[in-house]
Amino acid sequence: MFEVTADLVALLIMAAFVAGFVDAIAGGGGLITVPALLLAGANPVEALATNKLQGSFGSGTAMISYARAGHVRLRDQAGMALVSLLAGAGGALVAHLIPAEVLRVIMPVVLVAVALFFAIKPGLTDLDRVQRMGPGVFTFTAVPLIAAYDGFFGPGTGSFFMIGFIMLAGYGVLKATAHTKLLNFASNLGSLAVFVFSGATWWAVGLVMALAQTAGAVLGARLAMRVGARLIKPLLVTTSTLMAARLLWQVWGV
Template structure:
């Protein structure tokens, strides 16, 4: 495919903005996928290229969070393993099944997350006692959300974050950092499948990835330096926009 010079600038800028938002509250795909499709890239190539550029951002944010002590890489092998398994199954399944039924169910789940977070101001302000065993949560969430991210995707980061806050008792900062690790895992697994299928435009993915890395670094720095209320505000904004987009696509798509 051929693009004009300004197209490349748009790709980089889009990656930067998406990386910034995604490193704080997820939802970067809400920005990147419409741009890729608007540039005339076929859906299957857009999906694969999107996974490539998203991997740069999630990796950068994960490294920054781990270096600042918000998440320990040594204790996260179990959710990473089961997320990889779930994402593998999901990525294979999406090539054989329709994701239409998920597009109907997910907006209701996201609406629940949005209003629960909105009406619970103290949610995620500090660590709390876990309501579920960590190992059980890691297995269940890894398989289910890994599958979902490989199969469909929108809102995955929101589901991880709210699950870590409500069931494991992490504050929003730590939950956000943890989420980037498992997001990177499912991104890489899906990316490998798309590469095998020849559905990645590497030039565009790497350009957007450069923007992603810059945005992800800046966004993760904001989370590290700012209070939980900042993360909560961005989280609500991203979940709200994701919800609106999914409803729009369901009704008018």
């Protein structure tokens, strides 16, 4: 029934639950699930395709949780979500044109910068900030760039959306987290639609991981809404640092 043995399925379920919890708060769930899938015997394409399947459930669940609590109006984000979906699909389509080695060298530096930003930037609270970019400009500049990146690579997408919402759109930390989830969900769906045609998705494993992702996302979103920036900031710093370390480890081949 499953593409791997029962003991590996159990480990992947646990990895998906933790990833869903972390991703609902600060992003970076792929840091946990992609290496877990690779360790379970998936090749890189299978790991990315299966991760998009189960990750879509996690980001979708977190999105609904934040919307139900009133932290985001999904209808108001429909345009951004469509742009994110199309850009995510486009990123997945051109993935083979981007040398993965180049991204692996660049991304640790970017992720360390993200971690340092949230660690030392003063005044990052749940209160809204000064808006530096209007919704229209943000929709057609920052959103497609980040979503396309999600389609062809992925790690840190949630963190980059948060940076954009905070620094450009002027959102507070919790509001940025809530609005990030719909765009991340849309880019996941767009890239998943491309990966489906590759025939590389582990459907049985991906769907049971999706159930665990959903449970973790519900718990993570509830905790984030209860605690706010006091939880989101340190967890985002931690996940960004770990993603950078993971990518550096891949580059150096340790």
